[in-house]
Amino acid sequence: MTFSETAVMRFVRADRPAGAPIIEFKRVLKTYSSHRVLDEVDLTVRRGEVLVILGGSGTGKSVSLRHMNGLEQPDSGEVWVDGVEVSRLPEEELVAVRKKVGMLFQGGALFDSMTVFENIAFALREHTRWSEEQITARVGEVLGFVNLGRDVEQLLPSSLSGGMKKRVSLARTVALKPEILLYDEPTTGLDPVTGMTINRLIVDLNERLATTSVVVTHDIVSALFVADRIAFLQNGRFVFIGTPDEARASEVPDLHAFLVAGESREMSTSKGGPL
């Protein structure tokens, strides 16, 4: 898939109406050992959109994502999720927020002592009073969402490939029907074909489940494929926030470098050359 093709796909999805703010960062500051990872940043994620947070390694992309479900708390500033200020909430009160916000971790983070079925059923058993039949039905349904059959249910995570782990993890994330999905480097460590499968799943799930998605990545191809808007993080600040087309026209040097690198990668892929 080339840039022009992704642009066409973006055009198809670009005119979806943007919703009201569902996640808001207000002057969020986070420091680690006096290094300002997030330097009083402001960010708004609108209901129904796919926002991609793009940036180089170690720029604080994942840290910003982890603020959205209270896994991290800012040193100062506010994080609002669906009308609730989450940055000062204790763990017990964050449960209600976390039921609405699903998160896909970089390595899948499947519980390795549990089977695929138990992994997916985990949140259902934790937060619902469903019968085993209802849970079994839901597990089968969400495995279907990620194009996996019931034959994987009794497998342990150690016997799954990287792509399958991501898909099972995605199934676990959507099992509880969250309103917001957070993706931490969803295509990292996957081959391009599997990576594209995950990209399609992100777009597909966002539309099918009517969720809002925030995707953290440094993979420009993935970003341009899935994003309604792109936020570019550099030196602890969002130096660019806009649509993929605006990103292409942007004069932010590092973002431009990302796009050029992505384009050359696309061309080498289309020629069948090495990645």
Added chain:
Amino acid sequence: MDQFDSTTQYVAVLKQPLWKLARVRRWIQNVSFHLGGVAMMAVQLAREARGRWETSEIIRQMDALGVQSISITSLTALFTGMVLALQTSYALAQFGGKLFVGRVVVLSICRELGPTLTALMVAARVGSGITAELGTMAVTEQVDAMRALGASPIRKLVLPRVVAVTLMLPVLTLLADFLGMVGGLFIAVVEVKVGASFYLSTVQQSVHLNDVLHGLFKTPFFGFEIAMIGCYNGLNASGGADGVGRATTIAVVVASIVVLMSDFFLTKLFLVLPLGLK
């Protein structure tokens, strides 16, 4: 130039004790931070313990952490009883008291060695196991995933392990007391040539239920400490395999030291308090 050299040497000598002092200060800070962290986790555990307990997980942990430790703690107790019989019979022979080997062996085992050695073996096997397991979960983001799914790692991971070890350590100790006595009996009969019935009658006359209870009452505290230290180090592990390895070593060292130190204070406490455990 000479003057400059001597000045720098003088400063270097002055700095050395300060540097050592700084290291001591850092060590004290680390220990305080560690124990403070464990205490805070204990408070959190007490708060979460009011909720639903997962009985099946507790039973699974009792099997994994308790039942599967039986062989290691039994062997330790058996050989401790045997070596104690050998050593005490040698010492008692000098006073012509060789026949009372059973009394010394069983009293030592029940009051002190059974609980302490069992706790140390459990600290090594179970404490390291808990830290390695939870540490691996922490560095592979499984603990974060659990939190992100709205579940509490304290309730799902810490509570079952702490309850399991706290309940199983007294059972393991009771078994160790018995096997220590059997080990002593074996050596008394084979090596010291004391009759089995005489050995048992001296034990019966001199060892009371209080002696067994005195040792046994300390073990739930040891179990709690071992599991808490293991869980704390596991959940706070970071930095990949290296970090998990470091956390595991620290957990075993700290748990062993805490067991030995608390053994002294608990013994003193039981002797002072009017519990009838003297």
